[in-house]
Amino acid sequence: MGCGDKSFNKQAVDRRSFLSVALGWSVITPIAPLFAQLATSRNGSLSKEERDRLTPSQVIEELKKGNERFRTGKMVSRDYRAEQRTSASGQYPAVVILGCLDSRVPAEIIFDAGIGDTFNGRVAGNVVNDDLLGSMEFACAVSGAKVALVLGHTACGAVKGAIDDVVLGNLTGLLARIKPAIPATKFDGEKSSKNAEYVDAVARTNVSLVLLEIRRRSPILEELEKNGTIKIAGAMYDLATGLVDFVG
Numbered sequence: 105m106g107c108g109d110k111s112f113n114k115q116a117v118d119r120r121s122f123l124s125v126a127l128g129w130s131v132i133t134p135i136a137p138l139f140a141q142l143a144t145s146r147n148g149s150l151s152k153e154e155r156d157r158l159t160p161s162q163v164i165e166e167l168k169k170g171n172e173r174f175r176t177g178k179m180v181s182r183d184y185r186a187e188q189r190t191s192a193s194g195q196y197p198a199v200v201i202l203g204c205l206d207s208r209v210p211a212e213i214i215f216d217a218g219i220g221d222t223f224n225g226r227v228a229g230n231v232v233n234d235d236l237l238g239s240m241e242f243a244c245a246v247s248g249a250k251v252a253l254v255l256g257h258t259a260c261g262a263v264k265g266a267i268d269d270v271v272l273g274n275l276t277g278l279l280a281r282i283k284p285a286i287p288a289t290k291f292d293g294e295k296s297s298k299n300a301e302y303v304d305a306v307a308r309t310n311v312s313l314v315l316l317e318i319r320r321r322s323p324i325l326e327e328l329e330k331n332g333t334i335k336i337a338g339a340m341y342d343l344a345t346g347l348v349d350f351v352g
């Protein structure tokens with residue numbers, strides 16, 4: 105997510121030129137994709153210029169490409185220390201991701217992103233409250249992120265807890281935020297937390313309802329979406345396959 109170090113790229117080109125002379129290959133200089141000429145290497149964080157020239161749709165495309173790199177084991181070779189240094193004086197993330205607490209859904213890793221590329225809010229069941237909405241408004245309206253992404257996932261324990269009506273301390277109130285997704289899910293079959301298909305269907309509904317909540321409770325984000333400055337999108341991550349499926 106961001107252009108690589110220029111000297112590195114130049115070296116790479118020089119090396120290709122050398123090889124082409126030495127071996128008689130024809131050189132086709134690759135045209136770098138906007139966000140990620142990073143497909144193979146990355147030496148710094150996303151710059152303001154790189155982030156600002158992306159459209160919201162391009163940011164989503166880059167997230168899809170990053171997830172594909174992750175799924176296929178072709179992650180960018182990354183220098184975290186360089187990313188830490190280049191982002192220390194400022195951050196220009198392209199997306200704010202509202203994801204689940206689940207330890208198996210670390211957004212930066214499954215999107216093959218680096219330090220400074222993504223804002224992340226994580227809470228069990230990827231639900232919103234005022235503080236998370238405020239964080240998303242900061243990310244988009246103040247900092248300039250182009251996409252607000254709600255990221256649900258399969259086999260979500262919080263969704264199972266909501267289905268099972270779990271009562272436990274402060275968790276009870278959190279699960280109550282997920283519960284509207286239960287009656288809103290049309291499903292033929294056993295409606296139980298033991299039915300993985302049902303759990304995932306409710307999780308998917310939950311993502312859709314959270315998207316509606318964001319638009320309803322944040323006039324700021326709704327307006328940014330209406331005027332095309334940002335996209336508000338949802339996605340489901342499959343724990344078994346590693347695939348992120350964008351659901352709108």
Ligand SMILES: [Zn+2]
Pocket residue numbers: 204205206228229230257259260261262263
């Ligand atoms: Zn979860």
